[in-house]
Amino acid sequence: MKHVMWAVATAVFCAAPVWAQDGLSGPDxxxxxxxxxxxxxxxxxEMGKVLTHPRCLNCHPVTGGPTQGDDMHPHSxxxxxxxxxxxxxxxxxxxxxxTANMQLTSGSGSIPGHEPWSLAPVSMGWQGASLADICTQIxxxxxxxxxSLEDLHEHNAHDGLVGWGWEPGEGRTPAPGSxxxxxxxxxxxxxxxxxxxx
Amino acid sequence: MTTFRVNGRDHDLDxxxxxxxxxxxxxxxxxxxxxxxxxxxxxxxxxxxxxxMPRRSCVxxxxxxxxxxxxxxxxxxxxxxxxxxAAWTAIDVPxxxxxxxxxxxxxxxxLQAIPKPTDGDINDAMAGNVCRCATYVRIRQAIHDAAKTLxx
Numbered sequence: 001m002k003h004v005m006w007a008v009a010t011a012v013f014c015a016a017p018v019w020a021q022d023g024l025s026g027p028d029x030x031x032x033x034x035x036x037x038x039x040x041x042x043x044x045x046e047m048g049k050v051l052t053h054p055r056c057l058n059c060h061p062v063t064g065g066p067t068q069g070d071d072m073h074p075h076s077x078x079x080x081x082x083x084x085x086x087x088x089x090x091x092x093x094x095x096x097x098x099t100a101n102m103q104l105t106s107g108s109g110s111i112p113g114h115e116p117w118s119l120a121p122v123s124m125g126w127q128g129a130s131l132a133d134i135c136t137q138i139x140x141x142x143x144x145x146x147x148s149l150e151d152l153h154e155h156n157a158h159d160g161l162v163g164w165g166w167e168p169g170e171g172r173t174p175a176p177g178s179x180x181x182x183x184x185x186x187x188x189x190x191x192x193x194x195x196x197x198x
Numbered sequence: 199m200t201t202f203r204v205n206g207r208d209h210d211l212d213x214x215x216x217x218x219x220x221x222x223x224x225x226x227x228x229x230x231x232x233x234x235x236x237x238x239x240x241x242x243x244x245x246x247x248x249x250x251m252p253r254r255s256c257v258x259x260x261x262x263x264x265x266x267x268x269x270x271x272x273x274x275x276x277x278x279x280x281x282x283x284a285a286w287t288a289i290d291v292p293x294x295x296x297x298x299x300x301x302x303x304x305x306x307x308x309l310q311a312i313p314k315p316t317d318g319d320i321n322d323a324m325a326g327n328v329c330r331c332a333t334y335v336r337i338r339q340a341i342h343d344a345a346k347t348l349x350x
Binding site: 076077078079080082088089090091092094095096098099100102103104105106107109111 | 216218221236237238239240242245251252253254256257258259262304305307308310311312319322323324325326328
């Protein structure tokens with residue numbers, strides 16, 4: 001019986017598309033969608049699994065300070081956004097967050113860290129926004145920090161703080177897939193016209 | 199080997215790079231004014247100045263302070279620190295005192311950034327410093343008093 005179960009498990013594993021990683025599909029998974037705009041929308045919806053993951057949303061609040069955890073509860077200790085998206089005067093983000101994740105010595109878990117570390121500006125906040133609104137927002141240079149679509153690809157594919165989402169330290173669920181896959185999805189989305197969901 | 203400066207003295211320590219700065223201050227350098235409260239950056243009792251900015255030493259790996267200047271409650275000085283110390287003493291802010299070195303470091307950092315803070319500024323800057331004796335009313339008063347002193 002064990003052999004049968006092993007064979008079934010192996011068959012299922014091998015049948016999984018090689019372009020999929022931990023809940024995120026790669027661009028090839030959408031190659032069968034003939035209509036380019038529909039394919040572009042589908043690609044963005046796949047990107048949305050990353051964009052709306054708590055690892056990203058927690059530091060993209062619409063107002064106020066960051067949230068924490070997979071349930072996105074308010075940050076503890078209480079913190080405010082501050083004028084520079086870096087906390088209050090006298091208690092900025094770097095009071096606790098260092099240049100890398102730090103394993104807690106007392107108890108389990110870790111304090112997340114990266115250089116640099118800060119909140120996304122208000123114009124880039126998208127907690128609670130629909131995927132359609134997020135799409136329009138991140139394409140808008142007035143709200144995305146003046147980024148072109150190519151800049152957006154660079155940001156998604158190579159920015160270190162974006163990449164932290166897949167290496168968030170003990171006690172946090174990583175964003176789905178990998179930054180490489182997220183970058184490939186972004187590339188394919190742009191190449192198909194960067195269409196947004198309606 | 200990690201090289202850093204604490205309260206004006208240079209140190210070269212061969213120590214596990216993951217060791218929290220707080221452990222090094224208290225156990226290696228015997229600077230016990232900085233307190234262990236929670237160990238998870240929730241209470242602020244371990245606050246020190248790292249290159250002029252407040253930092254929770256319990257979540258600061260010693261590897262992160264290579265080449266840095268650290269100032270603890272034993273040596274904090276300057277107009278803001280002096281004003282805070284005087285204001286704290288004048289109205290006997292501490293009760294048990296455990297959190298107070300962290301409170302003083304954060305209050306000093308606040309006054310360095312905002313010489314005349316509002317209640318809102320104080321709330322924002324001091325929110326990460328917990329006091330189990332609930333001396334918050336006196337802490338707020340002392341910060342306002344220190345700010346007045348700094349006005350001249």
